[in-house]
Amino acid sequence: MVGVSVDAPADSQQLCRSRGYTFPFLSDPNADTIRQFGVLHTKGGEAGKDIARPAEFLVDAGGTIRWVNLTDDIRVRAKPQSALLAIDRL
Numbered sequence: 001m002v003g004v005s006v007d008a009p010a011d012s013q014q015l016c017r018s019r020g021y022t023f024p025f026l027s028d029p030n031a032d033t034i035r036q037f038g039v040l041h042t043k044g045g046e047a048g049k050d051i052a053r054p055a056e057f058l059v060d061a062g063g064t065i066r067w068v069n070l071t072d073d074i075r076v077r078a079k080p081q082s083a084l085l086a087i088d089r090l
Contacts, residue, residue: 004028006051010037027051039070066090 005012012025024062026033034040034052056078058067059076068079084088 002026002053004033006031006034006045007048056083058083058090060090 001020003012003023005015005025006028007015008029009027009078012027015021028034028075029032031040031050031052037055037057039053039055040052041051046051054071054074054076056067056069057065058065065088067083069082071077085087
């Protein structure tokens with residue numbers, strides 16, 4: 001599991017500490033990766049800042065996207081059971 005955010009590395013580190021995240025959280029301040037995955041929410045953040053649209057992707061070892069969960073609400077995330085089912089289907 002890897003998180004990707006447009007936030008600066010220090011901001012991402014603070015978020016991980018405050019939420020207890022133990023997985024890598026990558027900073028993408030220019031939103032290059034976020035654009036490549038098609039989840040840029042232009043001016044969707046505070047003060048019109050570009051942010052990533054909430055999404056989860058399951059990418060196999062060959063780099064193929066095998067499962068996607070997209071939402072328009074930052075508070076909505078995939079249920080773990082949904083992601084585990086997608087993994088089991090591989």
